[in-house]
Amino acid sequence: MEPKSVLITGCSTGIGNCVAHGLRERGYRVFASARKEADVAALSAAGFESLPLDLDSSGSIRAAVETVLDRTQGRLFALINNGAYGQPGAVEDLSRAVLRAQFETNLFGTQELTNLVIPVMRARGEGRIIQMSSILGIVCFAYRGAYNATKFALEALSDTLRLELRDTNIYVSLIEPGPITSRFRANAYAAFQRHIDREHSAHREYYARVEKRLAGSRPLPFTLPPEAVLKKVIHALEARRPKARYGVTFPTHLFAVLRRLLPARVLDQILFATSNGGRR
Numbered sequence: 001m002e003p004k005s006v007l008i009t010g011c012s013t014g015i016g017n018c019v020a021h022g023l024r025e026r027g028y029r030v031f032a033s034a035r036k037e038a039d040v041a042a043l044s045a046a047g048f049e050s051l052p053l054d055l056d057s058s059g060s061i062r063a064a065v066e067t068v069l070d071r072t073q074g075r076l077f078a079l080i081n082n083g084a085y086g087q088p089g090a091v092e093d094l095s096r097a098v099l100r101a102q103f104e105t106n107l108f109g110t111q112e113l114t115n116l117v118i119p120v121m122r123a124r125g126e127g128r129i130i131q132m133s134s135i136l137g138i139v140c141f142a143y144r145g146a147y148n149a150t151k152f153a154l155e156a157l158s159d160t161l162r163l164e165l166r167d168t169n170i171y172v173s174l175i176e177p178g179p180i181t182s183r184f185r186a187n188a189y190a191a192f193q194r195h196i197d198r199e200h201s202a203h204r205e206y207y208a209r210v211e212k213r214l215a216g217s218r219p220l221p222f223t224l225p226p227e228a229v230l231k232k233v234i235h236a237l238e239a240r241r242p243k244a245r246y247g248v249t250f251p252t253h254l255f256a257v258l259r260r261l262l263p264a265r266v267l268d269q270i271l272f273a274t275s276n277g278g279r280r
Helices: 014-025 037-045 058-071 096-124 145-164 184-195 204-215 227-238 250-261 264-278
Strands: 005-008 029-034 049-052 078-081 127-132 170-176 245-247
Touching: 005 014, 005 058, 014 029, 014 227, 029 037, 029 058, 037 049, 049 058, 058 096, 078 096, 096 127, 096 145, 096 170, 127 145, 127 227, 145 170, 170 227, 184 204, 227 245, 245 250, 250 264
Parallel strands: 005 029, 005 078, 029 049, 078 127, 127 170, 170 245
Antiparallel strands: none
């Protein structure tokens, strides 16, 4: 039987790389994409059908989809939207351009890609769309406003899409990791350095803590390896009726419950204490 084809974004490191390897070992035909040419080359050297895909570029998105459909004769079983980055910074220090850049990658590009593959899945009569959300699509931590906003928006679009596809055999699932071993923190630190003017901010004392956290290598409490996410992805791909949401780490499950049970003021106190004023 012909293996099912899966397109994954953001496969250079971390969750995307782990999922690509895990699904290939499970017999899927994996199209592993990445933004940078060097990462595409590394994935190809590792034996993947690798291709460039920059979520900030409509042309790149269209070219990637056309390549996959050409190689599979118009067949694509699943799309795993994993590509994203985090932009730290107090909300009042985020310029319109910085916010737009965060949304272009984490939401607009992701949705444009998704919209291109839905007709393909409709024609095939089946499909799986797996959205890599976050604990920060459930609750908000301080100094992560841009990333919080994109993940809340991704959750909303995914929930809406699930309703609109309910009479099809196309299933939409959200994966909600908490702390996972990856390069996410290092990439966030680079974005912080590029776009936040620490010295002229009312939050500069907090930023000193943020920088220490982002520049450090000490894992956050309850951090799990990316294989924990892979297990949820496999269920979302292979279950007859996959779940709408898959929590991954203990903090994700905890805050999903606390958000439903606690008054906003009490939850705010817990969230601020959890993020430790920017130190986590």
